[in-house]
Amino acid sequence: MRVGIVGAGFGGLSAAAHLVAKGHQVTVFERGPGPGGRATTDVVDGFRMALGPTILTMPAIVGEAFAALGTELEREVTLAPLDPAYRAVFADGSEFRVRHGRDAMAEEVLEFAGPREAANFEAFADWLTELYRIEMPNFIDTQWDGVGDLLGKWRVLVQLARQAGFRRLDQAVASFLEEPRLQRVFSFQSLFAGVAPQQALSLYAVITYMDTIAGVYEVRGGISAVADALARVLARRGVEFEYDSPVTRILRRGDGTGAVDGVEIAGDQRVRLDAVVCDVDLPVAYRTLLDVKAPRRTRHAQYAPSCVVWSAGVRGIPPAGTEHHNLHFGWEWDDAFAALASGVRMRDASTFVTVASQTDPTAAPDGCSTIFALEPVPNLGGKVDWASEADQHAGVLRDRLRSYGYPVDDVVVERFVDPLRWRALGLDLGTPFSLAHTFAQTGPLRPRNIDERVPGLAFTGGGTVPGVGVPMVMLSGRLAAQRIEQYAVATRTVRW
Numbered sequence: 001m002r003v004g005i006v007g008a009g010f011g012g013l014s015a016a017a018h019l020v021a022k023g024h025q026v027t028v029f030e031r032g033p034g035p036g037g038r039a040t041t042d043v044v045d046g047f048r049m050a051l052g053p054t055i056l057t058m059p060a061i062v063g064e065a066f067a068a069l070g071t072e073l074e075r076e077v078t079l080a081p082l083d084p085a086y087r088a089v090f091a092d093g094s095e096f097r098v099r100h101g102r103d104a105m106a107e108e109v110l111e112f113a114g115p116r117e118a119a120n121f122e123a124f125a126d127w128l129t130e131l132y133r134i135e136m137p138n139f140i141d142t143q144w145d146g147v148g149d150l151l152g153k154w155r156v157l158v159q160l161a162r163q164a165g166f167r168r169l170d171q172a173v174a175s176f177l178e179e180p181r182l183q184r185v186f187s188f189q190s191l192f193a194g195v196a197p198q199q200a201l202s203l204y205a206v207i208t209y210m211d212t213i214a215g216v217y218e219v220r221g222g223i224s225a226v227a228d229a230l231a232r233v234l235a236r237r238g239v240e241f242e243y244d245s246p247v248t249r250i251l252r253r254g255d256g257t258g259a260v261d262g263v264e265i266a267g268d269q270r271v272r273l274d275a276v277v278c279d280v281d282l283p284v285a286y287r288t289l290l291d292v293k294a295p296r297r298t299r300h301a302q303y304a305p306s307c308v309v310w311s312a313g314v315r316g317i318p319p320a321g322t323e324h325h326n327l328h329f330g331w332e333w334d335d336a337f338a339a340l341a342s343g344v345r346m347r348d349a350s351t352f353v354t355v356a357s358q359t360d361p362t363a364a365p366d367g368c369s370t371i372f373a374l375e376p377v378p379n380l381g382g383k384v385d386w387a388s389e390a391d392q393h394a395g396v397l398r399d400r401l402r403s404y405g406y407p408v409d410d411v412v413v414e415r416f417v418d419p420l421r422w423r424a425l426g427l428d429l430g431t432p433f434s435l436a437h438t439f440a441q442t443g444p445l446r447p448r449n450i451d452e453r454v455p456g457l458a459f460t461g462g463g464t465v466p467g468v469g470v471p472m473v474m475l476s477g478r479l480a481a482q483r484i485e486q487y488a489v490a491t492r493t494v495r496w
């Protein structure tokens with residue numbers, strides 16, 4: 001079949017890989033000048049500045065797309081485990097390093113909190129591993145056609161309930177770990193899924209598993225290098241890339257089937273296609289590209305909080321002990337999340353700081369550093385007036401970084417991204433983290449990756465199943481490709 005992919009983010013690239021592997025003729029239409037989508041890197045004056053993802057987890061999942069194309073992720077990019085994965089710095093000045101590998105981590109816990117907590121950590125790590133084992137094939141890497149699918153999985157649901165998968169995450173973590181600082185280190189990850197640990201179900205501890213048990217990896221050149229490499233391999237395999245080509249409509253046949261007929265580019269050019277995979281933020285895709293009303297769960301979606309990012313190239317080197325990834329916890333914890341939920345900025349925010357130049361000499365010129373600082377903030381449904389307050393917020397963030405010892409006073413180049421900017425990039429409610437992973441927006445309850453009214457269309461990306469983050473979006477691309485392959489078989493379209 002001739003398949004068009006709308007968007008060259010990780011979701012679109014993954015779908016392209018799995019479709020071309022099945023023999024389809026694939027064209028990727030991307031409105032921007034290159035691949036990667038949110039995984040963007042700006043190179044200015046010798047500084048490589050990230051504006052999107054910096055933490056790569058689960059390279060095996062990312063590697064599936066490369067494997068489908070007959071190569072390996074490790075052959076196409078330089079990849080290495082990052083150890084420590086990150087340094088957690090607490091408000092009292094104490095530090096804990098999240099190490100790569102369970103044994104190293106257990107030793108770290110022993111040193112930080114003593115033998116009893118080290119034993120607790122072993123039980124906790126077993127629990128995380130078991131959760132992952134249950135959830136990955138049954139709830140994450142799976143197609144959903146409706147809530148009824150859960151009936152066929154009742155045994156697994158029972159297993160999950162036995163593992164306390166339906167408790168609150170903070171309580172579940174606290175039932176293993178006694179040390180409050182470690183409870184924070186092993187539960188904050190739910191924020192990646194758009195839900196505070198106090199609200200998240202403990203089944204989201206799988207994110208903690210990916211981060212702290214399976215480990216974090218460093219890609220030379222940043223995560224955007226993975227997207228560049230995948231696009232390169234896809235091009236080698238005959239996939240065509242049409243950059244600077246905004247899709248303005250997904251065209252449907254007028255023969256009563258409503259099936260996909262092609263795409264319209266830039267309002268005038270039409271390209272005939274048999275099927276389309278859409279990597280555009282799902283609610284935006286319904287609003288701007290389709291002539292069918294979005295399903296209820298998409299129209300009434302609850303969005304994740306957003307973030308601000310200050311990404312800069314600076315002269316100077318951070319203090320000794322600074323790692324590639326550094327997580328600075330504020331004093332506040334429950335109150336900080338409560339502020340976020342009520343739509344205001346946290347008074348004493350936790351801040352995530354990546355200094356890629358600490359381990360990657362290609363990230364910045366000699367004697368210089370790149371600093372990427374991310375702070376969770378309310379999305380545009382909150383009460384912050386970003387149009388008038390963005391500069392003040394940028395100043396507060398920079399002052400905080402200065403107080404942590406980062407060299408932020410001799411800035412060569414900088415970017416500040418706030419929720420208004422995310423919205424301008426086409427992300428609803430100004431959040432790059434799409435639909436929050438609440439219970440009501442998980443698995444069979446999350447917007448589906450197909451719409452039966454539009455045969456031949458499949459969705460990929462964080463707004464559909466399984467969810468947000470590079471590994472999940474890579475899975476969503478494979479799941480979308482499977483949908484198109486099923487459509488191809490069902491319609492017995494002759495392959496090109």
Ligand SMILES: Cc1cc2nc3c(=O)[nH]c(=O)nc-3n(C[C@H](O)[C@H](O)[C@H](O)COP(=O)(O)OP(=O)(O)OC[C@H]3O[C@@H](n4cnc5c(N)ncnc54)[C@H](O)[C@@H]3O)c2cc1C
Nearest residue numbers: 007009010011031037038052053054055247432461469470
């Ligand atoms: C600041 C930040 C930090 C993050 N940190 C991490 C992290 O550390 N680890 C992690 O795993 N994840 C992280 N994420 C999440 C991760 O980046 C995303 O989940 C993932 O990259 C989304 O991929 P995608 O393909 O769904 O969407 P996108 O990357 O947004 O791709 C969609 C593509 O579609 C294109 N497009 C949109 N509309 C059209 C149109 N009409 N026509 C043609 N093309 C169109 C866009 O230009 C874009 O290239 C982070 C995200 C952000 C923003």
